[in-house]
Amino acid sequence: MQKITRRLVLSASATLGLSIGALGGALAEDYKWPAYFTVVTPVVGSGNHSLAVAWTTELTAQTGVRVAIKPAPNGYARPEWLNTDEGDISLMQASEYFDQMDAVEGFMTPYGGPSDTRVATMNLITPWGYMVKGDGDLKTFSDVNEDTTIAYTASSSFLAGGIEALLAYNGLTSDDVNKIETSNYGANTAVVTEGRAEVAFTSPISGTSYEAEATHGGIAWLPLPDKQDDPEAFARYRAKTVGYIPAVITSGTKSSIGVYVDHAFQANHVRADEDPEFVYHLLKWLDEHYDDFKDDYQHAHMMSVDSLKTFLDAGALQPLHEGAIRYLKEKGIWTDTHQARQDALVKLATDRVALWQATLAEADSRGIKVSPESEDFKALWAKMKADAGVTKSYANMVGDL
Template identity: 30%
Template sequence: MNNLKKILAGFALAGVIALNPVSADTASPLPSTMAWTSYPTSSANYAQLLALGNVLKKKFNVSVRVLPGDNDVSRMTPLRTGRVDLCGCGIASYYASEGVLLFADAAWGPQPVRVIRTSIADFGMGLVVAGDLEVKTPADLKGKKIAWVRGAPSLNLGTEAYLAFGGLSWDDVERVEFPGYNRSFDGIIQGLADAAFTMTSAPAPEQVAASPRGITWPELSPDDEEGWARMKNVAPYFQSHEVTSAAGGVVNKDHPHAFASYPYPVMVATRNYDSDIVYNLIKVIHEDYDEYKNDAPGATGYGIDSQNMFWVIPFHDAVVRYYKDIGIWTDEMQAHQDQLVRRQALLIKTWNAFVDDNPPSDQDQFREAWMQARATALEAEDMNPVFY
């Protein structure tokens, strides 16, 4: 964390200097100013977007304002209202596209978000387990005490997905409730819990690793097809990932670990955001990768080899056009893209019909009725609702 703070401080200084570049290399194909939302200033996400912004300033004299937000609503509301161009979001971008969890609310509903670029870096996302237990795979978690965090559906869904990989559910473990993310790791150290969901390179698991209990990361074999099918049935945004950065000092580049992850951040715009701007932006992100890949933690994850072309949110049409122009877009990718676009359109159409049909005013009843309408519409088109 101290290293990240130093990097961010350096970027802040660089940002001031960059306000007066010597000259732009060429007439800018982008707006003179752009605004992006991100995670808080202490996050790798914020540092990565600053790194991209510095490249845009250097090459095209584009001033990028990165606006930190403390939660998903504060990051995505400006995107929805058009106050910002892009959001450096997390997995909430998928929940927004699906109209679920906090977006299953009368103020939201499914959102027409489209991916511009994602980052899959050297870390993973999943369950950290106390090292004094004989847990080698998720199946070994049966009967263990698993953290459940109040008000954190993405964490709890990730935990549920890991349990599903091992053929387990919440019924097979002891669910221990905690009021917050950090408290769940205190619980592991104190023996109140045995496992909690996190990023492998976050500070919290380092605290567990330094405790008398120690730390372990269960293995998720990429060859376990049934396990991955169960996991993706719960949370389809997970993907197999070879982790080389994790708390505890055992996992590193020389000793990679078979684990799971999903993109973070997910750079999204709205469906109707200017295609020319998106085309020129993805061109810079792709072609000038070497200019920023080492300038922020995790920025190497923006490389083309790290992109999942078969993920869960459709790409912006201009991104597809660019990938076609450089010859990396296939018929299989297009078929997947078309399916995601149809799904998103169906969800938005179903939402509009639902809210026009005088739904319940009570928040809980509204959410329950919407989720039922959503599931019915998706199942009628042979699409998996995933969320119920």
Template identity: 25%
Template sequence: MKFTGKKYISLVSIIMLLSVLLVACSSEGSSNTGKSSSSDGDKVTSEGVKENVILGTHPQGSAYNSTSAGIAKVLSTKSSIKASIKPYAGTNAFFPLVDDGQIDMGLSSAPDLVWGIKGEFGYKNAHKNIRTLVIGNYPPTNGLIVREDSGISKTADLKGKRIASGYAGNQVAQSLVELHLKSVGLTWDDVEAVPVASPTAGLEALRDGRVDAAMGSSPLTAAAIETDAAVGGLKVLNIADVSPEDFDNFPEEVAAEIAEGIPGTRPFVYQGGGFVEEPVIIFEYPVILNASTNMSDETAYEIVKTLFENYEELHPVFSWLKEWSDKSMFEEKPPAPYHPGAIKYFKEKGLWTEDAEKYNEELLQLVN
């Protein structure tokens, strides 16, 4: 049957009227769910917990992204919160958004938290609203890597070579490269710097032959493993060109420069895993799940409680998350002050101590 002219207009009018009535009925039906909306339009439960939260993370294919996806999955299935992730170039890109409440959380390295709060390096402003929720794992992090067929066997061989640099959204990656070069007496003046946007982009440049070396991200990162397969093998260069067997003699001055250059970072012997098949000397530092003072205490409490009580659900999702547990997610001396909602849970669990209180107060004085 065809509808033309006035009949067609009448039919459209009826459909539009029905649509309006259905929307109105739906709105009325939802008014008795026991949930409300906050002043800025965010829906919250009757307990004051925000229903939907966004977790800022690094680009797809990175270990941070995979870890964030696991956190979001557990929160979404084990709490009243529906969490989603949103990738950015790096912590430098999403930190300001967490700070002012445009997104709810971030997964960042400890060095990034220190720099971000102080407004140092790639951070234009001091983001003083950032607060720690839980401590994550201490992931193995490569320094510089090269292709297996490059003919480069040690860091000193990189003099005059093309090195991925800049890492616009990730100050840690840039600093790791600089410190790795410095460990053998090289600077950017000794190499050809090739700007890239992120560690993932650096791996792509290495795969495509546009650089000779790049920051290798985590040995367990999907992007690094894929690059290894694509080029027929990657080689990790030992920091300071010290062999793993000789790690006990690692230069103390180099270790001190690393700790000073990237807070919380240290060299260690990685025994292998991911695309790395034999022991190498690389970096490690903790990752931190953080929020800001814009997050309600109730929401922060719910997030911390859920992760503590369901940490085993994290383990199958991604290798980094296997190290997350109720024994490791709290430390007395975090890189940033704890969120009050997190402190409430720690007190209930008997984890909060006088030393933790004292150190937290010291951190608060530094950021205020």
């Protein structure tokens, strides 16, 4: 495997060997920002893309640093672009991170599989749910059956996984229902408003959802059932949605406000070996200049240190970068409990990355192609995990911490 190179250099003060404590007192304007960096986002029209445009525009205006926003075609490309140095920061949701660490489907590539990345900043605490036509027949989870037509985006393990979770609630899989295959996030929504599909998994804060709401008949959202309504059904659903937090929607399309759905933490990841000074000063700038960008996009107020603290207090699902931890310590936010969970998450991640690297080396020695289409590689990866004592999904391993 090629060694991932760093494009960002240490600040002058760090090069001179100043202590962490001394640097902590340095003024933000003393930091020499890199001339250029790249932020990888979901597709144009998604909430996270719009948010990236908002905060990076303000950062450029205040610091002069040039930032390129690079929308990825799907969730598989985002971590791969981060690992191949095509991006310095990449949006990652916990469910996608779990799938990447399991190397499922499109993540089963040399650079798309398990890798040591860390949370640098929190982006959004995003509501995710099931969008239906406002004048359609689907009103509850239980209304979904074998005759239901779903929007299915196989190119996104996240979107496909959301639909599989809804179906699992009713004891179904995507093989049991009618599927309208879509190729991207926007089409995933459009097929519902066009009347070709009855339900899609998406977010009410996305631009595509606002557009859908303006169509004839409007849209509606299926409320998340109470666990006590059907404990077994809910358990099947939750097994496929580890890491979500149910709450009432407070920000999104008018049709979604007040609906009880799952919410997900969406964070900006960097490589573990990213320059700690850059990560520290990025989080510091975002915190100190929060008021300068929080109204530049409808949901930008969620990109705050308070949201990051909520993520930590709920039980972090991915490890944080050391630069971010340093800033949180200065703010008096980081606790011994956070550190204990961080240590466990780092060990879990580094063990998994080491296992993946060993598997890649074994595949290379046997002439096995690393690809989701390779049955030989799938068998090898399964064997390597079994030999290492891995019996659960990565999501469940995190859930056990």
